[in-house]
Amino acid sequence: MATVSRLRFLPSLVRWRRGVRLALQSQALAMIVPGVSQVDNNSDFLGKRPHRQHPGILQLPRVKLPHALTDAAQLLLRQNSVPNMEQQVQTLTNHLWSRHVPVEPEELQRRAEDLEKKLGSADSSQSEEKLRGAVLHALCRTTYHWQKLSYNEGLSLVYMAARLDGGFAAVSRAFHEIRTRIPEFQPQTLMDFGSGTGSVTWAAHSTWGQSLREYMCVDSSAAMLHLAERLLKGGSESGEPYVPGVFFRQFLPVSPKVQFDVVVSAFSLSELPSKADRTEVIQTLWRKTSHFLILIENGTKAGHRLLMDARDLVLKGKEKSPLDPRPGFVFAPCPHELPCPQLTASKPLACSFSQAYHPIPFSWNKKSKEEKFSLVILARGSPKEAHCWPRITQPVLKRPRHVHCHLCCPDGHVQHAVITARRHGRYKRDLYRCARVSSWGDLLPVLTPSELPSSPAQDSPES
Structure with a gap:
């Protein structure tokens, strides 16, 4: 190394001291x-x-939607003028991101009893009717008010503008992990629970389009199913769909013997009204899984906790009518099947990930974005890796x-x-x-x- 001049000696000494401090x-x-x-x-x-x-290395480069899907989404918004679309998109995005799990009836009853004791002891002279009114008022102020979203034609278009590209990015990242780690896996059938605008179908076709022959989209909203079908047809009512073999249903297949290679539930568990409903759905989805069950939610504490509850439910083997005896294990992202350390920490954190994507270039939506999400991928059988x-x-x-x-x-x-x-x-x-x-x-x-x-x-x- 060349001799440092006296004029440069002092800055070099400062850098050296800084390096020593960082090393220590x-x-x-x-x-x-x-x-x-x-x-x-x-x-x-x-x-x-x-x-x-x-x-x-499992990182996926910045995701870009298929041109056919981008063109169809833009065409649908041009054909259906929705007033204040940008404002509605922002309002719905904020609402979905801040979504919490609905309070269970037992928890609500416990809170009411605690408030009744507290308010009753503070003012014993008030009548029973006034006490009940005060308890109800306090509950309304302190309890999250969960409401089921009903997607009509207008709200479905707003959801498409707000969530189609971000949802596609998150699901693409999950599919990419499976394909990277198990390149020989070639699924033939897929079921999407809570399919919405059909982003899972498009992402699956981009990943395994050569092998997939059947896509089952299940959503309780007829308007959402109609919108997803129009997106597949380029935004029109007729014509050949871009992805062949797609079927739409408002209810899960009745036959318990029908299984799919890949089952996906993306941002749907948070839309179920109770823990009992979530348990029933998760057990049904797992029963219909022959290889991989992919669950994705918002990268928030609420979304992460929902996924950990689902993970524990599958791992504990509480499956009704187990036609497939193979046990389940965590394929990703957890390298273990122990309690999540993020939830058991003194300050619980959400285990989340991020995927960069190019958004659909609407007038308000031209900068690159990041989708923050939580996921868990469960698989049947036994892990092949000797270690994780x-x-x-x-x-x-x-x-x-x-x-x-x-x-x-x-x-x-x-x-x-x-x-x-x-x-x-x-x-x-x-x-x-x-x-x-x-x-x-x-x-x-x-x-x-x-x-x-x-x-x-x-x-x-x-x-």
Whole structure:
């Protein structure tokens, strides 16, 4: 290295001190929070591929809708003039994102009894009628008022303008994970519960169009089914559909013997009025699943909790009339089947992911966007992997000579790992380089301490 002149010595010293401070902070954090131990070199996971193509990378490039779907959606909005469309789109988007699970009757009764005791003790002179009125008023102020959305022709168009592209992006990301990890999987049948505008059908056709021969779209709204059918026909009432083999129904197939290779419920569980209804639907969907059940909700605490409840219901095996005896396991995103560490933390967080997409270019909708969502993919059978790699659950922070990764690990814990060029670059450069090119939602090809045999080498400073 060339000799630094006196004029440049002071800035260089400042940078050196800053680097030492960052290194000390990284070492302290790595010591406080258990980090990753070694790259999974045992399975020769790279082969001859470069680090930027390691098999844990599952990120999907910015999604763009098929031209036929974009053109059909734009045509439908031109044909049907909806007043204040941009404002209605924003209002519906905000409403759907802030949606909470409806309060169960038992919980509502408990809250009413607590309020009655509290208000009654504060003012014992009021009559029973006034006390009931005060309790009802307090309940209305403090309890989330859930209402079922009824989609008529107008609201269906607003939903299409607000959610068609984002929903397509989230489902495409889920399909991409299955196709990347199991490229030989070629489904022939698919069922979409709560199909709405049919974004699942379009995403599935873009992913497995060569093998899929039957798409079953189920939605309780006749207006939504009609809109989805028109989108498939280019926005018209007649003509040949862009995707062949699509069938529409307002109710789930009655026969319990009918199974589908892939079953999807995207942003639909939050539209069910009670826990009993959700339990019944999840059991029915799982019973109709022969390979993969994909559940997607908003990337909020409420959406994540709904998915974890569904995950636990399937894993515990409470299935009515199990015609398919194969057990279920979590295919993604969890690397374990233990309680979700995000929910059991002192401050619960939503386990969510993000997918970039190009929106339908309406007049108000031209900038690239990100869809934030939670998902769980359940599969029948037994996992083939001998072990699971940790999942990156937050955006990767890349800093000079070190990387911050938040990992959900196979032992059921969340770890904040600081992977440095010094500690993981000299002897384990694969780990540092893999972490450097990984993103939110990827798998990091690494063995965590719980998966390693105990050895003196693990306790050394360089491990």
